[in-house]
Amino acid sequence: MTTDRSRADPGVTVDITTTVGAFTVTADFTASAGITALFGPSGSGKSVTLATVAGLLRPDRGTIALGDSVVADPARGVHVPTQDRRLGMVFQHAGLLPHRSPLDNVAIAVRTGNRTRRRELAGSWLDRVHAGHLATTPTATLSGGEQQRIALARALAGQPRLLLLDEPFSALDQPTRRSLRQLVRDLVDAHDLTAIVVTHDLDDIAHLADRVVLYEPGSTTTSHDLEPDRPDELLRLLRLIT
Amino acid sequence: MTDWFPLWLSLRVSATATVVAAMVGIGLAYLLAKGRFRGRGLLEAVATMPIVLPPTVLGYYLLTTLGVNSPVGRAWERLFGGPLVFTPTAAVVAASLSALPFVVRTGRAAIEDVDPRLEAALRVAGHPEWRIATLVTLPMARRGVLAGIALGFARALGDFGATVMVAGNIPGRTQTLPIAVYDSVQAGNDSAARTGALILAGIAVVVLLTVTSLSTRRT
Numbered sequence: 517m518t519t520d521r522s523r524a525d526p527g528v529t530v531d532i533t534t535t536v537g538a539f540t541v542t543a544d545f546t547a548s549a550g551i552t553a554l555f556g557p558s559g560s561g562k563s564v565t566l567a568t569v570a571g572l573l574r575p576d577r578g579t580i581a582l583g584d585s586v587v588a589d590p591a592r593g594v595h596v597p598t599q600d601r602r603l604g605m606v607f608q609h610a611g612l613l614p615h616r617s618p619l620d621n622v623a624i625a626v627r628t629g630n631r632t633r634r635r636e637l638a639g640s641w642l643d644r645v646h647a648g649h650l651a652t653t654p655t656a657t658l659s660g661g662e663q664q665r666i667a668l669a670r671a672l673a674g675q676p677r678l679l680l681l682d683e684p685f686s687a688l689d690q691p692t693r694r695s696l697r698q699l700v701r702d703l704v705d706a707h708d709l710t711a712i713v714v715t716h717d718l719d720d721i722a723h724l725a726d727r728v729v730l731y732e733p734g735s736t737t738t739s740h741d742l743e744p745d746r747p748d749e750l751l752r753l754l755r756l757i758t
Numbered sequence: 759m760t761d762w763f764p765l766w767l768s769l770r771v772s773a774t775a776t777v778v779a780a781m782v783g784i785g786l787a788y789l790l791a792k793g794r795f796r797g798r799g800l801l802e803a804v805a806t807m808p809i810v811l812p813p814t815v816l817g818y819y820l821l822t823t824l825g826v827n828s829p830v831g832r833a834w835e836r837l838f839g840g841p842l843v844f845t846p847t848a849a850v851v852a853a854s855l856s857a858l859p860f861v862v863r864t865g866r867a868a869i870e871d872v873d874p875r876l877e878a879a880l881r882v883a884g885h886p887e888w889r890i891a892t893l894v895t896l897p898m899a900r901r902g903v904l905a906g907i908a909l910g911f912a913r914a915l916g917d918f919g920a921t922v923m924v925a926g927n928i929p930g931r932t933q934t935l936p937i938a939v940y941d942s943v944q945a946g947n948d949s950a951a952r953t954g955a956l957i958l959a960g961i962a963v964v965v966l967l968t969v970t971s972l973s974t975r976r977t
Binding site: 615 | 873875876878879880881882883884885886893894897898
């Protein structure tokens, strides 16, 4: 199902409505290589969209396509299980297994090779997130920033078609947040990844996003491309949601 | 000289019953915690019934289901050449059913307590549900599950009513320690009754201390 071609054509097209309890959110956007930020106030449904793209929730209507393969389309009875969507995901809290070492936590996400090979690959991913020295440190003793680095390595170790980041920095202090933001930027550029990041932090928009999808409670999302040499763009976005 | 057979039989029966209840109970607990299917409420009620039913009533139903005139009892007799009721095996069945609800209810709560994001992370990484259960859910829920198994063991060891109905009170064959205590009291043998009661109370205290330490040493 996953070929080199789909790695080279990793865009995602989302046009969905998802209902969770009494809460309904409609999202309509396209994300291509680079970083797309889902931006809006808390409770506007950004994470619901992300969970739907991941297949952890089912949309009521619409379609989600990864490259040219449709992974969700309730009208035609299509729902590709999360396991088969080949994604990487990082949550606000790292969600590492506390009873496994950091190396094991990453190796669990490597999809190919025998145990030795998986651990080698996991080790190289730990190096790439500058956490190679933490491979065997007891997971529960790591700081929030260290755990988040390892969660990032785990998300990338499966060679995902799409990287999903759900408020990955919001539980961290400012300096840690800055260095992790840079790390994400560098990794996305180095591996030519498509990433969607959910955030309510304007700094993430300013320093990380290539395009932004605005969430306003009660209405369909709107997409905006960000041009790095136009700082007034940020002010315009801010005005749109306040 | 005290007769140690009832203690030995009780330990053997309750250990076997605990293994049976743990295997069936963990499966049921996982199914009830994760499954969304019709009849889930009914299944939970049936698995919990041994807690609320008088043990003699549970024993009565077992006797009716497994007795020599029942289809199950007749099938057992054809397979193994003797009846199931009034044997140590029948005592194991009674003790397993008494222990089961403790494993199911405590285990289910522990499984539901596991952070769903940990499971989601492994789902995203491509692991099938059974792998997620063995890599994440059960290891994370192990304290609660073990507490349930410990409670189930204590309940199995202490069962009187269901065991006496379905396995009887045959000294040297099916007479477990709780039944022996009752017998000793009836026979006016105070010292044997006291010894048996002390042993059972001692084991109960150890089990409860274990359960407490399992439920407080959480991270």
